[in-house]
Amino acid sequence: MKNIAGIIYYSLFFIGLIGTFLFANKGLDSTFSFTFVIGFLLLLFLSCIYFIIKILLNLKSLTLNQWARRLLKFLVLASSFSLGCCVLNMVLQRPDPFDVSRLGVPVGTALGIVFWDMMFLKKGEK
Secondary structure (H helix, E strand, O other): OHHHHHHHHHHHHHHHHHHHHHHHHHOOOOHHHHHHHHHHHHHHHHHHHHHHHHHHHHHOOOOHHHHHHHHHHHHHHHHHHHHHHHHHHHHOOOOOOOOHHHHHHHHHHHHHHHHHHHHOOOOOOO
16 A cells, blocks of 8 residues: 555655646746646645655654754754855955855755654664
8 A cells, every 4th residue: 555655655756756847847837837836745745744754753763862963963064065065165365255044054954964864764773
């Protein structure tokens, strides 16, 4: 049953993706295209919420040692990505080499890398 649900989900995703690209490239301004794109965005939003909840539920199975390793890995990755962004901004001679609003991408990327595998764990795995 899970396999059929996955096939239906991915079919809807790819149909929605192709349809959204076509509507965006053709510039169609009909109520159908607007409704279609809003429905696809709702599918993406609900998928993100599902994956976040799944990650949070799987985080309960981690031991304290695993939490510490993941936190250390996150801090190292986030600081190195932030440092890389600051260095690139200085090399490219952009004004304001350090801005707090530019920390979102490095922190989000580090979170994604550190906790990516938590989405795919089954019950009882660590």
